[in-house]
Amino acid sequence: MRIVIIGAGPAGITVAETIRRFDRSVPITIISAESFPPYSPPAMADHFLTGRDEPLFWKGRDVADRLALDVREATLVRAVRLAAKEVELVDGTVLAWDRLVIASGSGLYAPLEGNDLPGIHDFKSLRAARALLGRVRAGEVRTALIVGAGFIGMEIALLLADLGVQVTIVELQDRVIPRMLDVETAAIVARQARSRGVELRLGTEAKAFIGSTAVDGVLLADGDALTADAYIAATGVRPHTEFLQGSGIETAWGLRVDDHLRTSAADVWAAGDVVEAPDRLTGEPYVHAIFPNAVSQAEVVGRNLVGLDTVYPGAESMNSLKHLGLPVMAVGAPSGDEEFRWRSGDVVRKVFVSDGRIVGFRLAGDIRAGGVLHSLMVSGRSLRGFAHRLADPGFGIGEVVGRAIFA
Numbered sequence: 001m002r003i004v005i006i007g008a009g010p011a012g013i014t015v016a017e018t019i020r021r022f023d024r025s026v027p028i029t030i031i032s033a034e035s036f037p038p039y040s041p042p043a044m045a046d047h048f049l050t051g052r053d054e055p056l057f058w059k060g061r062d063v064a065d066r067l068a069l070d071v072r073e074a075t076l077v078r079a080v081r082l083a084a085k086e087v088e089l090v091d092g093t094v095l096a097w098d099r100l101v102i103a104s105g106s107g108l109y110a111p112l113e114g115n116d117l118p119g120i121h122d123f124k125s126l127r128a129a130r131a132l133l134g135r136v137r138a139g140e141v142r143t144a145l146i147v148g149a150g151f152i153g154m155e156i157a158l159l160l161a162d163l164g165v166q167v168t169i170v171e172l173q174d175r176v177i178p179r180m181l182d183v184e185t186a187a188i189v190a191r192q193a194r195s196r197g198v199e200l201r202l203g204t205e206a207k208a209f210i211g212s213t214a215v216d217g218v219l220l221a222d223g224d225a226l227t228a229d230a231y232i233a234a235t236g237v238r239p240h241t242e243f244l245q246g247s248g249i250e251t252a253w254g255l256r257v258d259d260h261l262r263t264s265a266a267d268v269w270a271a272g273d274v275v276e277a278p279d280r281l282t283g284e285p286y287v288h289a290i291f292p293n294a295v296s297q298a299e300v301v302g303r304n305l306v307g308l309d310t311v312y313p314g315a316e317s318m319n320s321l322k323h324l325g326l327p328v329m330a331v332g333a334p335s336g337d338e339e340f341r342w343r344s345g346d347v348v349r350k351v352f353v354s355d356g357r358i359v360g361f362r363l364a365g366d367i368r369a370g371g372v373l374h375s376l377m378v379s380g381r382s383l384r385g386f387a388h389r390l391a392d393p394g395f396g397i398g399e400v401v402g403r404a405i406f407a
């Protein structure tokens with residue numbers, strides 16, 4: 001049997017590692033678009049701040065040798081042929097498979113005019129991030145303009161601010177991280193970011209990147225144009241499914257999968273940002289493009305490939321900001337039938353409850369309760385008269401409270 005994995009991101013390499021835990025001999029080929037060993041995108045900002053390699057190359061630089069993988073680096077799959085059980089690479093190489101894993105992740109989604117102008121940076125790969133940081137280090141970037149104040153946009157802004165760059169972010173919505181944060185938590189995050197020197201232009205629509213041969217400005221909907229030394233698109237991500245067009249594998253926004261993470265095609269599996277997996281709480285298919293989902297999906301695929309029948313429990317929506325200087329955590333739904341809230345200064349806790357169960361929470365300033373709240377949420381445990389205690393400042397932090405809940 002031959003296994004081919006498309007993509008060597010967190011999902012692809014974890015599929016390979018999981019298979020190897022059970023099977024040392026099955027031939028595994030990984031096709032990697034990158035010319036680096038597998039890396040962890042969430043560790044990129046830290047890597048650029050500290051120069052340390054270790055959390056970035058999270059499986060070790062020698063992972064391919066250690067796991068006996070045939071890695072095809074710096075190339076892409078351009079077509080998948082189901083009937084012949086083959087993939088074709090961009091250089092025309094054809095590889096046969098018995099089992100195929102699609103772990104091609106996501107790329108930048110920038111639905112703005114002028115998005116193909118040379119000079120627009122993004123942070124969706126180590127190569128792209130290096131290109132930006134190379135310019136910063138060369139002293140070419142004193143000012144930067146970021147379009148989009150989602151988690152990735154904020155992370156880039158804080159990194160660049162730490163490196164002495166004057167950063168402006170333009171965000172269409174009236175708050176930062178609008179898909180994950182409520183108005184109150186977002187306001188705390190915005191104040192903290194501003195105190196770190198980041199200029200936020202909220203409720204401001206960027207219409208287009210402009211320039212004749214390369215980008216030299218961003219045109220706003222009100223007709224103003226903003227300029228900077230560097231322009232960065234952080235407007236969202238989109239699953240990499242373009243090479244599957246015409247293959248017969250069912251895609252929507254992402255790849256459609258069943259509860260074992262099988263695609264619509266026999267012997268073809270998928271994991272990570274490319275997948276539209278059922279949400280753990282709602283059961284609705286959704287692309288929750290975060291690292292823990294990529295890894296847990298990959299483990300499920302790896303186990304299924306070695307014959308251990310494993311059901312995927314569902315994807316979660318979860319994120320935290322690492323470089324804000326104030327811990328922030330956003331998990332699950334942004335609202336519920338009831339809200340339990342506690343606030344003191346910039347420390348805020350909001351827990352959303354529906355049908356007697358936690359469906360989401362937002363923490364800022366103190367995230368120590370995150371573990372207990374998350375466990376309660378994913379267990380689907382009924383709060384049985386505990387709900388009012390969710391607003392206690394000590395709830396989920398003290399051992400006593402923890403013991404009481406789980407008793």
Ligand SMILES: Cc1cc2nc3c(=O)[nH]c(=O)nc-3n(C[C@H](O)[C@H](O)[C@H](O)COP(=O)(O)OP(=O)(O)OC[C@H]3O[C@@H](n4cnc5c(N)ncnc54)[C@H](O)[C@@H]3O)c2cc1C
Pocket residue numbers: 006007008009010011012031032033034040041042043044075076077078103104105106107123124125152155240243271272273274289290291292294318319320
């Ligand atoms: C800057 C940044 C910060 C982040 N911070 C966090 C965080 O704090 N917490 C968190 O949970 N998540 C975070 N994420 C998201 C997290 O990195 C992703 O969810 C995770 O990387 C998904 O892994 P993946 O393997 O599915 O996809 P990817 O990491 O996108 O890897 C897929 C790989 O497949 C390659 N590929 C694509 N098409 C093809 C093809 N046709 N042939 C061959 N290869 C192909 C891609 O180039 C890529 O190398 C962050 C992401 C970024 C960019």
